[in-house]
Amino acid sequence: MTIQTAFTHIVTSLEPIQGQREAANIAHIVMEYVTGMSKMDRIVYKERELTTEQTSQLTAAVKALLAHEPVQYVIGSSWFYGMELLVNPHVLIPRPETEELVEWIVQDIRTAQLSQPQILDIGTGSGAIPLAIKKELPQAHVQAVDVSKGALQTAKDNAVKQQLDVTFELVDILNKTAWTHLPMFDIIVSNPPYICQRESADMQEQVVSYEPSLALFVPDDDALLFYREIGWMGKEKLKNGGALYFEINEAFGTETAALLEGMGYLEVEIKKDLFGKDRMVKGVWK
Ligand code: SAM
Ligand code: GLN
Numbered sequence: 001m002t003i004q005t006a007f008t009h010i011v012t013s014l015e016p017i018q019g020q021r022e023a024a025n026i027a028h029i030v031m032e033y034v035t036g037m038s039k040m041d042r043i044v045y046k047e048r049e050l051t052t053e054q055t056s057q058l059t060a061a062v063k064a065l066l067a068h069e070p071v072q073y074v075i076g077s078s079w080f081y082g083m084e085l086l087v088n089p090h091v092l093i094p095r096p097e098t099e100e101l102v103e104w105i106v107q108d109i110r111t112a113q114l115s116q117p118q119i120l121d122i123g124t125g126s127g128a129i130p131l132a133i134k135k136e137l138p139q140a141h142v143q144a145v146d147v148s149k150g151a152l153q154t155a156k157d158n159a160v161k162q163q164l165d166v167t168f169e170l171v172d173i174l175n176k177t178a179w180t181h182l183p184m185f186d187i188i189v190s191n192p193p194y195i196c197q198r199e200s201a202d203m204q205e206q207v208v209s210y211e212p213s214l215a216l217f218v219p220d221d222d223a224l225l226f227y228r229e230i231g232w233m234g235k236e237k238l239k240n241g242g243a244l245y246f247e248i249n250e251a252f253g254t255e256t257a258a259l260l261e262g263m264g265y266l267e268v269e270i271k272k273d274l275f276g277k278d279r280m281v282k283g284v285w286k
Helices: 003-018 018-033 040-045 052-066 072-076 096-112 127-136 147-160 198-203 205-210 223-236 250-262
Strands: 077-080 082-085 118-122 141-144 167-170 183-190 238-247 268-273 278-285
Touching: 003 018, 003 052, 018 040, 018 052, 018 072, 052 072, 072 077, 077 127, 082 127, 082 147, 096 127, 096 183, 096 238, 096 278, 118 127, 118 223, 127 141, 127 147, 141 147, 147 167, 183 223, 223 238, 223 250, 223 278, 250 268, 250 278
Parallel strands: 118 141, 118 183, 141 167, 183 238
Antiparallel strands: 077 082, 238 278, 268 278
16 A cells, blocks of 8 residues: 555545545544654655555554544544643543633733742643643743543653653542642642533544543532532632632533632633633632
8 A cells, every 4th residue: 555545545434434624634644643754755755655564553543543533542642732742541632722721821920920830730631731831931830630540640751751840649639638738839720520421412422432531521410529629729729819720611601700709719700712612710819
């Protein structure tokens, strides 16, 4: 099989389930992964034959993709904030909306001219949030926690790969005794699980069947559980003037904001994502 026929093979295989445009996007990603060649080189060398090893890699990839496995898990990486991060089924594939949350925090820190902010990310998954913050603000002290050992290992591997100094720790944030030892922070950020089981019927198969349930679904269908618990934690662990930043379920913007206001947070603000949906909430602790 040549590079050109391999590309066409991926597109025709995936077209029925992904549509032409997405099938072509995925085919480019898979071809880069299999050949290690840039798009330009793949055009120049389109008649070059794949090796036996490359052909079997491609066959395995197409099989996984036809079973709706996300292409990021198939190739083992995903882009976030200009970094190529390792991903696997222990971690959520970082989303573009979450880049907007990082952007908000980075802007606020720059505006406030905080020189060495102490930052905590709760439920870090691949480490996307703390690594992006540390990359933008090298002088920040960044810590991150997760309850999943597999996620923490992936996050640590990503920190090594990106050569960024972030501290990772296994902590169940729903268990107070597990976090009392943590220091005080200027900023606590979290993109916690926020989907209720009943919403799973409306979700894409590639998300529900492959991404970790621990990352997606909130226990007991209690949509605000993590916001309430982290809100309480913030009251003890945020410095005066410190802030809490959350990614939220688009259906609960008003409720999450009201919850934080009820707990005494000030300057509570909801922000929409690029798709126009309520996606982030901030509250200041004074
Ligand atoms: N921060 C990553 C991102 O934005 O791509 C991952 C977010 S994912 C929606 C939620 C994360 O919270 C998962 O990595 C999951 O393992 C973690 N998590 C779930 N329950 C937790 C708990 N009780 N304590 C700490 N982390 C938890
Ligand atoms: N935004 C993700 C999705 O729609 C879920 C992230 C989360 O639960 N925090 O699949």
